[in-house]
Amino acid sequence: MNKIESLVRGNVRSLCPYSTARDEYQGSIGVFLDANESPYDNGVNRYPDPHQKQLKARLSQIKGVPAENIFLGNGSDEAIDLMYRIFCEPGKDNAVMIAPSYGMYSVAADINDIEVRMVPLAAEFALPKQALLDACDANTKLMFICSPNNPSGNAYELDEIIDIIKTFPGIVIVDEAYVDFSTKGSLRALVNEYENLVVLQTLSKAWGMAGLRLGMAFAQPYIIRLMSMVKYPYNICQATQDAVMRLLEEPVDEKVKEIVEQRESVASQLNVFSCVKKVYPSDANFLLVEFDDADAMYEHLLKDGIIVRNRNKVMGCKNCLRLTIGLPEENVKMINSISEYDCVIGK
Numbered sequence: 265m266n267k268i269e270s271l272v273r274g275n276v277r278s279l280c281p282y283s284t285a286r287d288e289y290q291g292s293i294g295v296f297l298d299a300n301e302s303p304y305d306n307g308v309n310r311y312p313d314p315h316q317k318q319l320k321a322r323l324s325q326i327k328g329v330p331a332e333n334i335f336l337g338n339g340s341d342e343a344i345d346l347m348y349r350i351f352c353e354p355g356k357d358n359a360v361m362i363a364p365s366y367g368m369y370s371v372a373a374d375i376n377d378i379e380v381r382m383v384p385l386a387a388e389f390a391l392p393k394q395a396l397l398d399a400c401d402a403n404t405k406l407m408f409i410c411s412p413n414n415p416s417g418n419a420y421e422l423d424e425i426i427d428i429i430k431t432f433p434g435i436v437i438v439d440e441a442y443v444d445f446s447t448k449g450s451l452r453a454l455v456n457e458y459e460n461l462v463v464l465q466t467l468s469k470a471w472g473m474a475g476l477r478l479g480m481a482f483a484q485p486y487i488i489r490l491m492s493m494v495k496y497p498y499n500i501c502q503a504t505q506d507a508v509m510r511l512l513e514e515p516v517d518e519k520v521k522e523i524v525e526q527r528e529s530v531a532s533q534l535n536v537f538s539c540v541k542k543v544y545p546s547d548a549n550f551l552l553v554e555f556d557d558a559d560a561m562y563e564h565l566l567k568d569g570i571i572v573r574n575r576n577k578v579m580g581c582k583n584c585l586r587l588t589i590g591l592p593e594e595n596v597k598m599i600n601s602i603s604e605y606d607c608v609i610g611k
């Protein structure tokens with residue numbers, strides 16, 4: 265058994281996955297009487313491709329990664345949950361993660377009865393490399409690193425993350441949901457070099473398809489095969505596969521560029537307000553901003569019909585709000601509302 269195989273739960277290693285009749289026969293078929301579907305064509309009467317071959321081929325071109333290194337899930341959240349179900353023995357194993365970070369890592373751990381070990385980020389939200397490694401023991405199967413990190417907004421140097429991948433013997437999951445807004449780059453091209461690396465990306469942010477639910481995981485073929493075995497067979501519905509194929513033909517580079525420009529413009533406008541204590545540097549499509557009184561600012565913005573994310577109660581984010589960058593006119597509304605608070609209410 266190789267190193268990665270030995271990390272896999274015994275029941276998953278010996279799993280015999282569900283297979284469909286169409287899996288077992290690869291020829292040209294004109295009459296489908298195998299799956300108890302309705303024969304009346306309404307566009308969705310047939311089961312979708314459980315392997316999402318067409319979609320993976322297109323994403324393989326766009327991402328420059330072979331299709332055998334790609335898993336597609338119902339959002340990144342499905343891939344996160346699968347990591348626990350494949351590698352972690354409930355009530356025994358644990359996962360190490362940076363804090364503050366994306367909430368789903370610990371929710372999915374709790375659902376699967378996996379111990380969570382949170383390691384606070386260092387000053388200025390730097391990666392606490394040694395503390396992450398120190399938090400591990402023989403039962404640590406997974407380590408989650410989000411870069412650019414939500415909610416802090418900063419991306420880590422690839423070399424720093426690679427050091428951890430080389431040192432930690434378990435699976436390192438690098439969540440790159442916001443990578444399109446960053447100049448630091450992606451680790452996805454290295455999944456065949458590092459057998460314990462899983463990179464998550466999503467169509468929910470830069471690609472503008474949050475409503476379709478499509479998350480990607482990049483990893484070595486063995487891990488991809490495990491994920492495909494454990495997932496629900498038809499996890500990506502036909503409507504999503506069709507809509508994604510269509511929307512992938514519309515490039516988003518210009519929109520991403522505008523959001524990044526808006527991010528820098530909003531950051532510099534916020535910096536002049538006395539109610540703003542700090543605008544953290546961001547490699548994402550949001551800004552983490554420390555206010556004099558985050559709860560009061562949150563209520564003030566709500567009163568103006570603007571909702572942002574209050575992170576005041578999150579570790580290391582006291583008095584911080586997370587502001588998503590919207591359309592230019594939406595950002596103006598937010599700035600005007602903050603300006604009104606700054607001049608009138610805050611004084």
Ligand SMILES: *Cc1c(COP(=O)(O)O)cnc(C)c1O
Pocket residue numbers: 338339340341342366410414439441465466467468469474477478479
């Ligand atoms: C938004 C986000 C995701 C995306 O989740 P989906 O389920 O793909 O919509 C993943 N990770 C982080 C850190 C996020 O902020």
